[in-house]
């Protein structure tokens with residue numbers, strides 16, 4: 001009888017825990033209640049989406065990268081030509097793999113065998129139906145902050161491809177442009193520089209030295225404060241920490 005009671009209590013407890021996990025109210029991870037963070041992300045995303053609207057850009061929010069990838073794939077018609085800018089986020093959420101395996105014309109900038117071919121691929125990318133990228137940072141007020149060494153990514157964001165799809169983890173949200181630039185130069189660039197084995201000061205020290213090195217990442221600093229073309233730029237916010 002005693003063991004039966006024990007079994008029922010244990011079973012009931014398990015059921016309650018499972019229900020709570022399913023309702024996403026009490027997901028415990030490393031001792032933290034992640035649901036509060038997710039709830040805060042969702043509320044902040046709602047404000048950002050509103051602010052993007054006034055800047056002629058569309059915003060969406062997904063709790064997970066997988067949900068976001070599914071939504072992006074549904075938004076891109078089969079057969080579309082697709083170019084992309086360097087981004088860890090679009091790889092991490094599985095978007096690049098899905099595009100590679102999907103029914104699209106992928107314009108693969110990594111396929112270039114020499115600078116001449118790279119130029120030809122870039123010309124094609126500039127006229128693509130869709131361009132995929134992340135943003136280095138986004139302000140709560142809806143400004144996009146992007147820093148680029150080559151400039152190909154920011155050039156395509158500004159003009160060229162018919163549609164620009166931007167996937168961004170909520171870890172890249174900042175309060176203002178200044179803190180966004182500081183975030184990119186002191187958080188994203190050092191990690192990227194180490195990943196790419198670049199001989200630049202932030203790779204050595206882990207923070208920005210405002211360098212003018214030959215390999216400098218920070219040649220172009222672009223703030224997108226408004227889109228001039230309705231429906232061209234779509235921002236997919238994701239309630240996860242993604243990219244750098």
Ligand code: SF4
Nearest residue numbers: 202208209211217218
């Ligand atoms: S300016 Fe130079 S040191 Fe600073 S983040 Fe950019 S590449 Fe790194």
